[in-house]
Amino acid sequence: MAQQARAIRTRRLILESAAAVFAERGYERTTIGEILVRAGLTKGALYFHFASKEDLALGVLDAQMLDEPLTPQPVKLQELIDQAFLLAHRLQRDPLVRASVALAMDSGAAGVDRAAPFRAWIDQVAEILTVAKVRGELLLHVDVTDTAELFAGSFSGIQAMSQILCDRNDLTHRVLVLLRYVLPTICTPALLIRLEMTEEHARRLAAEYDEKRFAEDGENLTTSSR
Amino acid sequence: MAQQARAIRTRRLILESAAAVFAERGYERTTIGEILVRAGLTKGALYFHFASKEDLALGVLDAQMLDEPLTPQPVKLQELIDQAFLLAHRLQRDPLVRASVALAMDSGAAGVDRAAPFRAWIDQVAEILTVAKVRGELLLHVDVTDTAELFAGSFSGIQAMSQILCDRNDLTHRVLVLLRYVLPTICTPALLIRLEMTEEHARRLAAEYDEKRFAEDGENLTTSSR
Numbered sequence: 001m002a003q004q005a006r007a008i009r010t011r012r013l014i015l016e017s018a019a020a021v022f023a024e025r026g027y028e029r030t031t032i033g034e035i036l037v038r039a040g041l042t043k044g045a046l047y048f049h050f051a052s053k054e055d056l057a058l059g060v061l062d063a064q065m066l067d068e069p070l071t072p073q074p075v076k077l078q079e080l081i082d083q084a085f086l087l088a089h090r091l092q093r094d095p096l097v098r099a100s101v102a103l104a105m106d107s108g109a110a111g112v113d114r115a116a117p118f119r120a121w122i123d124q125v126a127e128i129l130t131v132a133k134v135r136g137e138l139l140l141h142v143d144v145t146d147t148a149e150l151f152a153g154s155f156s157g158i159q160a161m162s163q164i165l166c167d168r169n170d171l172t173h174r175v176l177v178l179l180r181y182v183l184p185t186i187c188t189p190a191l192l193i194r195l196e197m198t199e200e201h202a203r204r205l206a207a208e209y210d211e212k213r214f215a216e217d218g219e220n221l222t223t224s225s226r
Numbered sequence: 227m228a229q230q231a232r233a234i235r236t237r238r239l240i241l242e243s244a245a246a247v248f249a250e251r252g253y254e255r256t257t258i259g260e261i262l263v264r265a266g267l268t269k270g271a272l273y274f275h276f277a278s279k280e281d282l283a284l285g286v287l288d289a290q291m292l293d294e295p296l297t298p299q300p301v302k303l304q305e306l307i308d309q310a311f312l313l314a315h316r317l318q319r320d321p322l323v324r325a326s327v328a329l330a331m332d333s334g335a336a337g338v339d340r341a342a343p344f345r346a347w348i349d350q351v352a353e354i355l356t357v358a359k360v361r362g363e364l365l366l367h368v369d370v371t372d373t374a375e376l377f378a379g380s381f382s383g384i385q386a387m388s389q390i391l392c393d394r395n396d397l398t399h400r401v402l403v404l405l406r407y408v409l410p411t412i413c414t415p416a417l418l419i420r421l422e423m424t425e426e427h428a429r430r431l432a433a434e435y436d437e438k439r440f441a442e443d444g445e446n447l448t449t450s451s452r
Contacts, residue, residue: 023333026252102333104390105331105333105386106332106333107249107328107331107332114390115390115391118387118390118391119391143403146403147403147407149387149400149403150380150384150400150403150404150407152387153380153383153384153386153387153388153400154376154379154380154383154384154404155383156383156386156387157379157380157381157382157383157384157385157386158376158379158380158383159383160331160379160382160383160386161344161375161378161379161382162379164330164340164341164344165341165344165345174375174376174379177369177372177373177375177376178376178380180411181373181376181408181411181412182407182408182411184410184411185406185407185408185410185411186407
């Protein structure tokens with residue numbers, strides 16, 4: 001158990017180091033050697049977790065996906081809202097998530113499959129929308145793929161603009177605007193009023209997420225220092 | 227007149243060369259010398275138009291703005307639609323516009339005011355929305371700034387995703403989806419049915435734009451070869 005916790009932390013340390021060097025030097029110019037220096041690890045420790053620089057990039061890209069499943073909600077569309085708010089929070093809070101999105105948007109990162117995180121993200125949204133459709137939550141005209149791609153694409157631009165204009169300080173508000181201007185075209189008013197779509201709800205979700213994660217980190221710490 | 231036309235073409239040649247080198251080497255690593263080689267010009271010719279590398283970057287960033295005013299429309303919101311379709315077309319067609327947007331999204335371009343093009347773009351959309359509001363085209367709850375920022379941010383992400391997934395081949399469709407999912411929340415159904423919001427309309431606008439621009443280029447060509 002101690003060993004597993006240590007492995008998880010080493011993996012995260014490697015990813016954070018890789019992300020930091022990618023962000024500073026650009027993906028193309030980064031060498032494995034620089035990542036080792038940053039992480040303070042041996043080659044063996046790194047190669048135990050990642051086979052190559054490309055593999056590291058995939059690991060970093062993967063970090064933007066939610067690390068645990070969303071709490072299931074009686075109204076499925078609530079999960080779409082919660083997912084968007086949580087990603088906004090993680091972007092504001094976690095350097096690894098920021099680095100992940102920066103790498104996906106970095107047009108200089110040739111040789112990295114930058115389409116993969118967009119596809120994974122579209123799939124996640126589409127999955128929620130498909131269930132919402134089956135449950136009768138969506139208006140008849142709504143195309144699941146178009147809508148999933150609209151959310152993924154819009155979100156990525158909104159967070160980039162928010163980063164450039166104010167270091168993502170207003171990201172929660174911008175995500176709220178996106179949701180409030182799009183959701184009324186995809187579900188009925190009767191459903192709309194049942195959705196929790198406020199900055200206060202976003203803050204509550206963020207606090208729950210941090211608390212849970214902090215508890216886990218504390219657990220890992222205790223376990224690995226035994 | 228011949229001289230003025232030549233100056234316009236030289237300016238564009240310099241911007242295209244700068245944009246190409248920025249895209250290849252990244253803004254930070256680009257030198258004025260490399261841009262000169264690419265453009266096949268002397269230092270004097272370049273400095274006549276641009277004072278520094280920063281100044282060149284501003285010129286490239288500026289190229290994403292529409293180069294001529296939109297045709298005024300009886301329904302003001304139609305101009306919002308036309309502007310979005312024309313930007314999609316120019317992104318698909320003009321390497322300088324592509325480079326401009328890439329530079330604005332390039333997180334490695336420290337020292338460049340990447341907020342400026344976003345602000346200019348938000349202002350343009352806000353101007354249209356403000357007139358639309360005065361004319362009574364917008365629903366009461368619509369916040370002009372929030373909506374302008376939503377359009378600018380969403381568009382920038384949608385075009386980035388479209389570029390990564392399919393080299394912007396589906397960009398017109400994605401812009402159409404954005405418009406169709408947001409406009410119903412900002413204006414009444416009675417106004418909505420008066421808006422031209424189809425791929426066919428987008429194609430017509432693009433053809434008109436190209437024809438006009440081609441005519442101008444031809445004119446410049448004749449004038450400058452006299």
